[in-house]
Amino acid sequence: MSVAELRRRRTFAVISHPDAGKTTLTEKLLLFSGAIQIAGTVKGKKSGRFATSDWMEIEKQRGISVASSVMQFEYGDAVINLLDTPGHEDFSEDTYRVLTAVDAAVMVIDGANGVEAQTLKLLEVCRSRKTPILTFINKLDREVREPLELLDEIEQHLGVAAVPFTWPIGMGKEFQGVYDIQRDQVRVFRAGQESLGGAVETLQNIGDADGEARFGYHWKRTKEEVELITGATPTFDRDAFLAGQQSPVLFGSAINNFGVKEILDALVDLAPPPSPRAAVQRAVSPDEAKFTGVVFKVQANMDLAHRDRVAFIRVCSGHFERGMQLKVTRNNKTFRANNVVSFLSQRRETVAEAYPGDIIGIPNHGTLSLGDTLTEGEDLQFTGLPFFAPEIFQTIEVVDPMRAKQLGEALKQLGEEGAIQVFRPIHGGATILGAVGQLQFEVVSHRLSAEYKVAVRLMPARYRLSRWVTCDDPAELRRFTDSYEARMAYDASNAPTYLASHVSEIEVAQKAWPKIVFNELREHSGAPFKKAM
Template structure:
């Protein structure tokens, strides 16, 4: 395998609070790379101008992102794997799993709203994994908060040193452009101009008198703030950035294509190439010659005409070649990877080969599940793919009893892909769905109707909490299961789950069964459970 192929990969996610401009920025990153010609359309398409990364019918109807999308393109001499994530907090589980597959992240902050709740949650995940973060403060063409306040808020709430790479000259109707602190260069903003990066007017080494003559009061204020911020902030340290302790900050307006090129350049120049990944057995280095990969996402019905099911795989080591024999650690089965694709959202292209950092898709009919490890033979199991205990529960049944079998098959697929958590009671009763947010139920109902032609009836369940149960002694686990059969269900991976109406019920069970562990978080099937209090 060529080491240079690994070094030229950049794999990152775009994260933000809802409505901060994440999907718009994703579109413009594709636009700047030449992957698409018109924002909202894949290259060559003349109509249907929905966001490239929003391919589900419900996303087009609601104007929100509810599923993560994968897009691969080239920029400069780099191969970029861009993962767009759902902004809505109800789909945070999908975002958390995507963050296990990337080497860096772009955090989009609405300049008017600053650091918001969902941003904090996502940043906590990034920090726990030491994921390097580039910060983009968006919507400078509108009236936003003072830049100094935004920098201070980032540092206070996110616990990282914010290092401004650019600084805004004015805002809203007075937004004139940005001053590139490191290059001593001004990039001029022209309202309503949709030209791409190479056509942005730049002014090099602009003196104070020239700046005031050209930009007036916004220039004077920006220069004062730059002098203040550069004196108060440490110099950029790439090692600190790679450890997740510093974040370069850029300002711009994604909807106006302004500041987008600088993000791409920062990612290529600063973000790391693919790094090593931990398995239960050992660390896997990307330079290893043997192929390994991890399934971090499964998506059903990306192509309704073929009723397919695609497993998204992060290549972790080795050189993937089409047709090679791969082993699934969980099942021990081996298959030949002949039908493998790469993505530009819903559009696919057949993959002949891939390298560490690349995201490839393998269409399959249930062979691959979330968290599976693929290898050329070594029985490894990658760690860290999370499932969280749901916080809302509803029962589900088909409106037409004759469609009950189709409902069961559909829920199995949706459960396998992580769109919703599905719990089947061990004794009788209706299937229970568990979600982190209420919007997940709406999306699942919509998909059941549109993709599987099964109309369903949902109702609030009597449960409010769930915990996955484990024990070191299998006989004790069996006795617990026999005792609480009416409160137990199996999830999509057949892991036993304790369902409760109140936390007191869980506490009582813990006291009576001290050798049983009640887990709020579990990893994928086959990996150790994460113990909790």
């Protein structure tokens, strides 16, 4: 295991509320690293250019991200593993699972809207895992809220100390640049100037007279605000940042390429290299000699021509080499990892080796599932990936009965992928789909038609709630499922699930069966659930 290679790795996710500029920032990070030569745009339908991270056809049609994407590239001496996540709350489960695979996160905030609902949810997940967060306040070239107000909102709502690294000089049409508090310098803003290979005008140790002559009254106001915040905010402490207690804050405009390089530099300088990962049996250190990895995402049909199914694996320890024999601890089966790839979204390269922090993909036909742990032989099980109880339910039927088998196989794949939750009623009848938001149903319907050539009808189900049921006594769980057979279903992992139309039905069942636990959250660890016999 090369310690030098380990220290080079930076693995992070970009998170935000929808339309804060997350995918635009992702494109510009790729542009500044040299990974791509032309940045796509989420609105580039007429030009035929789309965001590199938006590879699904429905993403290109709608201009939104509906699935997380993985991109690996080099920047300076660092190897960056960047994960772009869906901003829309309907796809929050995918984002939550991605956050289990990263060591840091970049939080993008729309300067006009501030901290929004989805941002709060994502930050709660980061805080629970003590994930270090770097904050980028975007769209300073537009009319935005006062920086002091935004800083106060970050601290109040997110519960972290916001430490400004830069501060804006003017806003909107009068946005003229940022003052770099750490380096005591000014970077001058001109729309679009800061492009790959382009020089940004930087002013060192600018005095008040020169500053006012160059920037007018905005300079005086910036200096006053900087003096105020430096006295009111704590000094940046990297240990506090790594513990998730402080967040460096940078201002800029991703669409205009301004402030993007500073984010990359901050990630390389401040974000941690791969850290130990918790398994049920023990903590796994990244510098251990033996390879371990965990499947945090499964994506079907990335390449329609080959009908492939790719398992995305976070390397947790050791040194991966192509052709090595790996064990799936869920079922003790072994295989040789010959066909392994790295990603720049849908573009792939064959991987000869990988180190902790890297994200690798293994194409397979159902061998690997969400939460699977891979080792060189040791029986380990990394702690699970979150699944949340759905809030909307619909029944699904195939339009052409001759395609029923294809629908069953498609739903099996989509359920294992985590694109939607699939419930099979114990007593038979139509399959039930569960989702966090309505858009999930639209995406699944589109994918069934486009990827699997299966036309379906979706209809509202009579259920409104679900709970995964568990019990320390298998016999008691069996008696419960027998008593409520009409309300019971199995999900994609064969976890028994109680379906209800109203919360009172759950409350009544809880009182009648005190030994049964009704779970709103299920952590999927790759270990199979056994059906109640």
